[in-house]
Amino acid sequence: MHDIFVNYRTGDEETAATMIDRELARRFGRERVFLDSNSIQPGHRFPAELVKGVEECEALLAVIGPRWAEVRGADGRPALASEQDWTRREIRTALDRGILVIPVLVGKAPRIDPAVLPEDLRELADCQYRRFDHRNAGSDLTALGDALARLLPELGAEDRDTRAARERAEAKSRKKSSQDSGHTRMRARDVEQRVRGGIGNLNGDLGTFVNEPQGPVNTGKGPQYNAPHFQGDNTGVQFTAGDNSGTVHQRFERERRRSDDER
Numbered sequence: 001m002h003d004i005f006v007n008y009r010t011g012d013e014e015t016a017a018t019m020i021d022r023e024l025a026r027r028f029g030r031e032r033v034f035l036d037s038n039s040i041q042p043g044h045r046f047p048a049e050l051v052k053g054v055e056e057c058e059a060l061l062a063v064i065g066p067r068w069a070e071v072r073g074a075d076g077r078p079a080l081a082s083e084q085d086w087t088r089r090e091i092r093t094a095l096d097r098g099i100l101v102i103p104v105l106v107g108k109a110p111r112i113d114p115a116v117l118p119e120d121l122r123e124l125a126d127c128q129y130r131r132f133d134h135r136n137a138g139s140d141l142t143a144l145g146d147a148l149a150r151l152l153p154e155l156g157a158e159d160r161d162t163r164a165a166r167e168r169a170e171a172k173s174r175k176k177s178s179q180d181s182g183h184t185r186m187r188a189r190d191v192e193q194r195v196r197g198g199i200g201n202l203n204g205d206l207g208t209f210v211n212e213p214q215g216p217v218n219t220g221k222g223p224q225y226n227a228p229h230f231q232g233d234n235t236g237v238q239f240t241a242g243d244n245s246g247t248v249h250q251r252f253e254r255e256r257r258r259s260d261d262e263r
Contacts, residue, residue: 002034003155004148005057005094009079009087013065016106016132020061023141024148028158050086051093058152060094061144062124063132065106069116080118092120100151103129104144 004024008017021035033039034053040046054060073079080088094101103112103124114125130147132140142161149156156162 001056002039002053003028003032003058003152004034005053005060005090006033006035006063007060007087007090007094008063009065009068009071011071012067013063013106016065016104016134017063019137020063020104020132020141020144024145027145027161028148028155029160032155032158050090054090054093054099055097057094057099058155059100059102059148060091062091062101062103063106064103064109064112066109068109080116080121083118088118088121091124095121095123101127102147103127104132105129106132107134 006017006021006024008014017035018037021033021038025033025038030038034057036046036050036053039053040049069078069080071079073082073085075082079085082088091101093099101124105111111129112125114122117125130140130144132144145159145161149159149162
């Protein structure tokens with residue numbers, strides 16, 4: 001069953017109708033969109049197929065260009081004035097059956113004037129319309145498709161653009177999650193490298209840590225004395241006094257040289 005019926009008038013905006021049909025078929029599936037030239041198979045009786053297509057659809061798009069009400073039939077009269085005019089019959093059938101009818105005004109086509117409509121189509125002038133401009137074809141077609149997806153939930157479930165957007169969002173989310181996980185591992189390795197050796201404090205419950213000490217270490221109150229060996233004349237004592245919350249003080253005492261007579 002076709003969800004969307006594309007109605008148009010020959011001699012007015014066949015090109016726009018074809019573009020709308022092609023885009024909606026791409027987005028929702030060929031079987032969801034009816035356009036006479038694409039949907040009626042060779043040898044089938046087009047009057048019966050047209051009536052069936054309108055009666056089974058969920059929405060009819062009335063493609064209306066600047067010449068829509070002016071095109072004349074074989075008798076020289078406006079085609080719209082004839083009750084047998086197929087454009088008129090399709091719209092009348094949809095209105096009578098309570099089917100959603102959306103006028104699509106193409107280019108500079110003005111809003112529909114009820115005065116130019118036959119009595120059985122006057123309701124068409126009250127239907128909210130959409131615009132389609134060849135210069136903005138991409139965005140206008142997207143907006144039309146979005147509106148149909150919202151208005152017809154079953155059609156929206158077949159929306160290929162929505163599925164593609166959802167798949168892109170999920171892929172982006174997975175990529176971001178993977179990147180965040182990688183950054184966390186890098187930060188963990190960085191912390192591990194930074195804490196190797198020395199005395200420091202970690203945020204949390206670990207408190208003071210001492211790792212790979214190379215000599216006497218005092219982490220509590222009281223003095224700390226280290227007596228490293230220094231090359232050259234700078235030998236002496238290095239000490240830290242107090243509760244280790246102040247400055248580390250170092251004092252180097254040069255070794256007194258023995259007098260010549262003590263050699």
